[in-house]
Structures are given as structure tokens and as C-alpha cells.
Amino acid sequence: MAELNFSFSDIWPETIFFILVLYLFGAALLERRHIMFSGDTSMALCPILGLLAMASAVCTFRHESLMFFGSYRIDGLSQFFKILIAAGFVFASLNAMRQPTLRAKKRVDYFLFLAMSAWGLTILASAAELITIYLALELSSYSLYILIPVRSGSRGAAEAGLKYILFGAAATAIALYGLSWIIVDQGTTYVSALAAKSWSVADSPLAVMGLLCFLGGLFFKLALFPFHFWCPDVYQGASNETAAFAATLPKLGAVIVLIRLATLLKPGLEITHMLALLAAVSVTYGNLCALAQKDLKRMLGFSSVAHAGYILCGLVAGTAEGLAAAAFYAMAYLFMNLLCFWVVARVSQDGRNLEYDDLNGLSARSPILALCLAAAAFSLVSLPPTVGFIGKLWLITSLWGHGYDWLVIVVCVNSAIAIFYYLSLVRHAYTEDPRGTLPEGAPAGALPGPIALTDAGVLSQAGALALGILVILLGVLPGPVYSLVLEASKALLK
């Protein structure tokens, strides 16, 4: 373990993101000096390098190594999540390119922090030691603290940014505090060494408390109940495009760490019971709150509280199947939420927050966006044949028979609650007629009543279609991807 063991070929995804960050940093300084550093060039480079990072992660999928004295681990799971992070970054940066609430002179800085956050997350995917995890987590979070308030002329965004920083700082402090307890009681911070220790309250009460605090920090990122306060407010306050990023990629980071830490959790431990309880409450609370929302992003915020609970189910099971199911569901969550936010961002062409009524008649304005929104909504509620359904099927199948059968029932019954508000998306897009009509003699291109003008351009539809196809295709043919994830999580538990 005590070796540097550095191999450059294994960390290409991180390196590519690092190069991107360096370039954008340079561009932020030299934007006006050279065409190579112009805003457009730097924006275009983001998805391209993102794709490159994804490709390199795919190429290094089967690599296994332990670097930096055992604190940095390249394995199937880390590479799987790096693929997802890079893919998510590609879509999130494409999504953020047309951002009405972003001033032109801030564009390069915006993408700099976007890339830095993604870079932190790729490092997080490989971190196998608690302090490394902490550092990587903060690297990705600090960039987000800056991104959230960037929404021109919006006081709500400033408020959201403040909330995120305050809550985030508190959660971080608690996590650090917990970390110190773990070190005191267990004497190590390596996850692999920690996995061999006992985690029952009777044997090491201090460490269990410490782990709970440390998990609290992660649950904050994941927006799990009771660490969810920030989620709807931040989504609502941040611009649509920033919310799309903040709602998806950081969650992936939290999930990968939780999966690594799940090797500590055995079914029947007090802490596992606690997680099961949190999952059940989170799922129910998130869905019930989402029922009452009018603002689409707030609704998606509460829905992500519920989805955090679903993901936790796989960790509660604690088996290789369970961890693989959690990883798979994280992927499902990434794509279906990105798709949902993509459509929201396209429909709101002037960058304002949308309500359900703004979706009225979307099927006539843009059939493809409407169809993709329907796919995302049905995937979020886990109706077949979407990736959301298969993901949830595997979560509950892996959970059944490990003493948490009640949680399976809670999760399933919640679908029946959730369908109401997700169905509202489809209902407004397909069945409601557009509200209001154009007044007589209105200039061409005027907004028809209070409805937002939809961006139904080629790029907008192509992006939605790509994500939509992913959501359906991974739902119909989940086998190959799942096999890879299962192989990776089996290696983790070995």
C-alpha cells in the first residue's frame, strides 16, 4: 500500500479535465487578447474535451491500480462513474451554452467553474481514503458555491447561493468533525482498512457517531432527508442551466463515495437500520412535498430528495448486487434528470423559472421536446420501458430478503404518489391547450400570452433526442451495462 505507484495512463480522464481547467483559467485572463481564448472557443472546447475524457475513461475501464500510497484507487467502479461524470458534463455544458441569464463577459469564468467542479468529481470517483474524499468533495463543491448565484438580475439566485454556502459549510464542518472521531476510534482513514473494523455501536460507539456525521456531509450533497433543505431553494434560485448541473453531477459524486463506504455497512447494523429509515422517510417526504409544488424546478428538487432515498436502498442491501443497482440507478438518475432539465431550459427561452402552465401545448410547439419530456417523466416515476424502471426494479430486487422488505413496499407505493406530479408534466405538455392568445396586430415573434417561448432549434431537439434515446435504450437493453457495473462492485466487495 505504501507506494506512490503512479501511472499516468490510468488517470487520463482527470488529466483531461485538469487541462481543460488550466485552459479555461488562461482564457479567463486572456479572453480579449487572442481568438484562441475567446468565449466561443472556450465554450466549444468544454463538450469536446468532455467527450475525450469520457472516451479515455472507457478505454481505462478494466484498469486496476492503487496510487498515491493507497489513497487513490482506479477500478471498474471509479471508471464507470468517470464515464458518467464526463457524459453528464458534456450534456450540462452543451445545455449551459445558450444561457439567457449569463452575461457574455462571465461566460468563460462560468465554464471554468463548471469544469473545475467536474474535475473534482472525477477525483472523488477514485478517492479511497477519507481525507482524499473530503478534499475532492470540497474541490467540486466550492465551484458550485460560485456558480449558483451567477444569474443576472436575480435576487433569488443570490439568496440561493447564500443558502447553499451556509448549509454547505455547516455540513462540511460536521463531516470533518465526524472524520476526526473516526480517526480517533479506528486509527485509520483508508476505506479498505476501515471495512475490516467493526461498526456496531457496542464495539466502537465513537466511530459510528463519527461515520454518521461524515455520512451527513455526503447526504447533504445527495439532498437526502433531513439534509435536503437547500435543494428546492437552490434549484429554484439558480438559473435553469446551473440547476441542471447542480441537480445531477454532484449527486453522482456523493453516490460513488457512499458506494465505497457501503463496504463498511453490513445488514443488521444499527447504522444500516438508520440508513433504511432515512431512505424511507426521504422517499415519502420528497414525493409528498413535490405534489404541492407549482414551480417545475422546485418540484424537481423535491423529486431528487425522493430519488436520493431510492439510491440509498441499494446501499442498505449491502450486497454486490445492491451496490451495482445503486450505481446503475445513479446513471438512470443522471440521464433522466438531465433530460428533464434540458427540456425545462429549452422551453424557458428567456431563462425564467417555469410553472406547469408554461408547458401547455408543448406537443404542438415542439413534438420532440414533448416526447422527450414524457420519456423523462415516466422514467422518473419508473414506468417501463425506461431506464428508471429497470433501475428501480434492480434496487428493490436486491433489497428484498435482507430484512428490509418493508422498505421495498414503501418504495413501490411511492410510485403511486409520484405519478401524480410527474404525470402533470405530460398532461400539460400533451393535453392542455396553450394559455392565452396573441392580441390583434401583435408583432411577429411576440410571446403568445404568458407562455415562455420555446427554443425548438435543431441543437435543442438533437440534445433532447440523444438523452431520450439513452433513457429508453438503457431501459430496454440494460444487460450489458449492468454486467459491467456488477463486475465492478463484486471487485469492490472482494
Added chain:
Amino acid sequence: MTGTSPFPVLTVLTFWPLAAAFVVAFLPKDSQVRIATLIASVIECLLAYPLLAFRNEPGFQFLENVPWAPDWGLTYAMGVDGISILMIWLSIFTLPVCVLCSWTYIGKRVKEFHVCLLLMTTACVGVFAALDLVLFYVFWEALLIPMYLMIAIWGGDEKRYASIKFFLYTLAGSTVLLVAIVALRIQSGTFFIPDLMKADFSFRFQYWVFLAFFLAFAIKVPMFPFHTWLPAAHVQAPSAGSVILAAVLLKMGTYGFLRFSLPMTPAASEHFAPLMIAISIASILYGGLVALGQQDIKKLIAYSSVAHMGFVTLGIFLFSKEGVQGAIFQMLNHGIITGILFCLVGAIYERSHSSEINKNLGLGKFLPFFMLFWGLFGFASFGFPGTNGFVGELLVLAAAFKFKTAIGLVCIPGALLAAAYIFKVTLKMAWGEPTSVAGPAWHDLKKKEWVYLIGPAFLVVYLGLAPTGLLNVITPAIEDNLASFNARKGLVSAAAAAPSEEAPSAPAVDRSSPAALPAGLDSALAAMPGPAPSGALQAAPVSAGAVTGAAASGASGVPASGASAVPDPGVRGATGASGSLKAPDVLAAADAGGGPAASLSAVKGVENNG
């Protein structure tokens, strides 16, 4: 398990409409869309030609089996037996009827409508052909989306309410179905339906799985008191939506009972049979009575569906050959008859713009041929001799009388009610005093209407006069299923009866009599606190102790509260003790008269579970 087909006919039948939907979605003109969908539907019927090679023998035919997600044992498995092949024929032939009956009915968003129709056919055929539980569930749920859109977009004035109610009800039922599917997978290690149909599960497990199945299927059928979504959906849906709803969607519920509940949970089916029979009779009588009071033709037929499906579930849960034969026959009949009745209501709605009885009086004078068909299908609906409705209802009634005269007698008013409401509406429609002057829209049947009415009309009469051919198709499968059912329904009880031999004083209650039901249900529910079926097997040591305790308490004159009052003490004891939370109950039962040995063993059992 015979007959692997070289040509994947079921896959083709399932996915051809999906492929056609893709093409239709890109056609620019409404008329092209209509014609293309009609052509696709006719091709779909022709593609079903290889299904004629179906051999009248038990087991699944036209099998297809491809690994789907091997890590979870998911397979893409398709196949049909005598039960499902009829439903597939029904789904396939419903499609052209739907296209024709909405030719002029649907005026807006024509393309989306026909895409929905095609998608629905894919899902319908898939549900009946799937031999993998998850595959089944995929199609089962996928059907909801186009059906929802159909009601919500092309529906009547209250389409919003009706469509959401439909979606919420059916989805609520399916969520529990998913739990049952997962539980079956973990308990048996497979999603493959033919294997699951032969698997043996503990009674406690079957009990919960049956309840989960029941909720999903009873909502779909729909059985009283889960039927309230149906009239709303039927009345608001466009006529093609009503046709699919009546002809195919409702059959999925009864198909589920036949395919899943009976073979997979035989002991629980037997246990719950009195309840199911009671609910079925309630559906028959309630549906009939409410139908009698309707002023709206569509609502009337919707409630008559509740009653007719009551006959189907009744036939299924009588567990006799005639009963199940009648049930399947009735499923097919109801699909044909009620589907066409909804088409006819749609046709009359196009002429008078109302589906109220009072706005459609005296049609006999203006639309004689329309009334001819209405009369034929109406008469078939209440089982007039010579029509197919008669055969199905007669078989079910015969089985009911054979089972218990009282049950047969209770069903007779149901059959009479059917005649009453059909006569009521038909008389008014044919000879009532017209309230409005006939306009140019009041023309008799058009060519398209003739086309889709002639075939079903022929079937109604043909199947009524010569039902043998159809019975030959379904009987081998039924006999096979019932033989397997009868062989396995007792297995669990027999295993549980072994300990009760030590306790001869345990009262024997006739489980099939409805009177025993309330007591059995109450105590069963009281004895089963939480869903933890996996504990049932480990709890075996406890049951002996608990039963001894109960028996001893009965002998010593102490009023036995729990175990001895229920039909099957061994089973109850085992189930009561298996949940780790139930320690106090078990101790109480043992302490009531069992003495230290019994309570010791009970405690041990509980510890093992915990």
C-alpha cells in the same frame, strides 16, 4: 413446454404495430395516416396466420427464449397456451375495428391518435404473450401511457378527471404487483412464468402474494369495489379507447388471475376463494343494478362490463372445468360484444352528438340496420340462447350450481338484470318517441361500419351455435392448469396438517364455505403483522409448539383465542410465530395451556428468526 417455433410469430405480432407506429408518425396527411394504420392493422391480422398452427394440447407453444439481462435472470420469453392465444386473437382483431370506428369520430390530432392505437396493440399482445414476469410487467405498465393519452386528449368534457383517475387507480394496483414479482423472484430464483407456475411456496408467502396480485388484477378487471375508475374512463374515452378498454384491457385482470394467482398461489387462492366468489357476485348484482339506473348508454354498458366481468371471476374461482371454461369463453365474448357495443354507441354519438338514451329515441325508424346490430349484440350481451354470450354464461352458471346451489341461485338475478337493462335501453332506442326531428346526419350504417360489424356479428352467432371448436382450444390448457392446481393446493395444507395430527381436538372448519371466511380472515390478519415471508420456513419448529399449545388449551377448557379458532391451526401457528415481532403472541398462545415445553420451543423459534 412444447413447440419451439422457427418463425418468431409472437415477437413479430408484438412489435409490428410498434414499427408501423414509427412510420405513421412521419406521414404528413391525416388521410394517409388513417389508411396506413388500417393497412398496418390488416397486415397484423395476416401476420397472425402462423398462429393457426396452434395444437390443442396443454403447455406453451410458439416459444421464444432469449437472454435479456442474464445477471438478474431476465429473459425475453414469449409463448402462448390455450388461454392466452384467444386473448391475442382478440387484441389483434380489435385494432382494425378501432381504426374503422374512429375514421370519422376522431377529428383532431389524428396522427397521435393512431400512434397511440398502434402502441396499445403492441402492449396488449405483449402482455398476453410474455412468459417472463418482468416482461409481462413492462407491457402491462406500458399500456397505461397510450391509454391515458387517449382518454386525456380525445376524451369528453371530464377527460382530465377520468384520465388521472384511470392512471392513478391502475398504477396503484401495479405497484404492489411489482413487489410481488420481486418477492417471487427472490423466493424462487426465477422470473420465468412456466417455472413459477410449478413452484411451491409456503402458505404465508402465497397469502401475501395473492393479496398483491388481487389488488392489481381486481383493479384492472375491475371488481367491485375497485370499479369506480371504469365508468369514468369509459364515458370520457373516445369510442376506440372504450373498445380497447372493454375488449382487451379488462381481460388482463382476469388473465392475471388465471395465469398467476391460480398456478402460483394455489393454496392462497383456495383460501380466498369464498371472498373472491362473494366479490364476484357483488360485482354481478351491483353492476347490473347500477346499469339499470343509467340514463347514458355508455355508462350503462360500462356498468354492464362490471357485471359481466363478475361472471368471469366467479367462473375462475369455482375451480371447476366448466367454471374456467365459461370464464375464458366469457372473456372472449365480452371482448367481442362489449367492444362492438361501444363502437355502436360511438356511431350513434356521431349522428346525434349525445350518448344519452333520451336523445337517441326511435332509431328503429331511421336506422333499422343499426338497430339490428344493436339488438344482436345487446341480446348476446345478456346471454340470449343462440349467441355466444349464452354459452359462456351457461357454463359459469352450471359450474356455480354444481359448486353450491345457493351460489347459483344468487347469480340468477344477475342474469335477469342484464336482460332488464338491455331490454330497457333497446326498447327505448328502437321504438321510443323521437325527441328531435331526424336530420341529414341520421343516415343508416355506412360501408365502413358494415365492414367492422359483419365479422363480429358472424362470430357472435357462430360461437353461440358451435362453441366446440373454441372449447377444444381452451380445454387442454384448463385441464392441465386445474390438475396442477388441485395437486398443489393441498401441499401446503398437508404439510401444515402433519403437526395438527398431534392435536386432534383442533376444530375442522370447511374452508370453502363462505361462513368460515370472516373468522379465518380476521385471525389470519391478526396473526400476520408484517411482510416477512422469508421467515416462514425457519419458523417450522415453532408451529408444533404453538399448535400443541392451542390444542391443549382447547382441551383444558380455556377459551382459545387465536390459533384454534382458525381453519388451519398448523398454518396459522407457523405464520403467527414467524415474524420476529410476534414473540408476545406466540408466548401467549403457548402459555394459554401449552406449558413450559411449548413456550420454550416457541421462544427458540422466535430467536432463530430474529
